[in-house]
Structure formats: structure tokens, C-alpha cells
Amino acid sequence: MDASLEGLTLHVADVERSRDFYLRIPGAVLIDHRPGDFALLQIGGARLGLLTTRYLRGGGPGFHMEISTSSDAVDALYEQVRAAGIEPDGPPADRSWGERTLHVTAPDGNLIEFDSRGGGR
Numbered sequence: 001m002d003a004s005l006e007g008l009t010l011h012v013a014d015v016e017r018s019r020d021f022y023l024r025i026p027g028a029v030l031i032d033h034r035p036g037d038f039a040l041l042q043i044g045g046a047r048l049g050l051l052t053t054r055y056l057r058g059g060g061p062g063f064h065m066e067i068s069t070s071s072d073a074v075d076a077l078y079e080q081v082r083a084a085g086i087e088p089d090g091p092p093a094d095r096s097w098g099e100r101t102l103h104v105t106a107p108d109g110n111l112i113e114f115d116s117r118g119g120g121r
Helices: 015-022 071-083
Strands: 004-012 029-034 038-043 046-052 063-068 100-105 111-115
Touching: 004 015, 015 038, 015 046, 071 100, 071 111
Parallel strands: 004 046, 063 111
Antiparallel strands: 004 063, 029 038, 038 046, 100 111
């Protein structure tokens, strides 16, 4: 199972201020917004997530990488990364916004999120 890097998420102090800033990039389009919590922009072939710093893990950097795949593939990736010697932060989980996710912490504390993009199981 191959994964595809399709976006990055930045932790920001003010979601709306950051959303308005990044929407000034020619071609940027807002595709999701949860006021005060999260904004998702499409910029060309990639997505940029803006997530409030309330969700920033203590001591971690201010961004995480998002790697998208199909729903069933998140579960397969869980086994593949474990077999490759990478210990996930926990098993895959269904999220309230409709995606299935798996988190791994890189050596420098960066969060890597594998998500189903299409949602659910």
C-alpha cells in the first residue's frame, strides 16, 4: 500500500486570521471551516489545514504532516508501519469529521497523520 502526501497542517493562534491570510494566495479555495477550530484550504493539488493551537501537543512543533489514502488502507498502513519498526501513537480511529486516521510521531516530535480523506470504514 502506497501513501500520498497531499497536505500539511499548521497550528495557528487565530484560525480566521490565518485563513484570511492564506486565502490571498492566488487559486486558494476554502473547502472546510469550523469557526475557531479549523480551516481547510485547497491550493493547487494540495491541502493546507489550519488548526487552533489548543490542539497542539505539549512540547511538539507547530505543524503536522498529513498523508492521505483510502479508508481501508489506513488499517493496512497501521500494520505496515509497525512491521517497518515504527510504533504508531495508537490504533486507527474514526473521527467526527468523517475520516479514519492513524498518528505516528517522528523522531523530532513532528506528527504524521495518515487519513482516509474519504472517511469512515
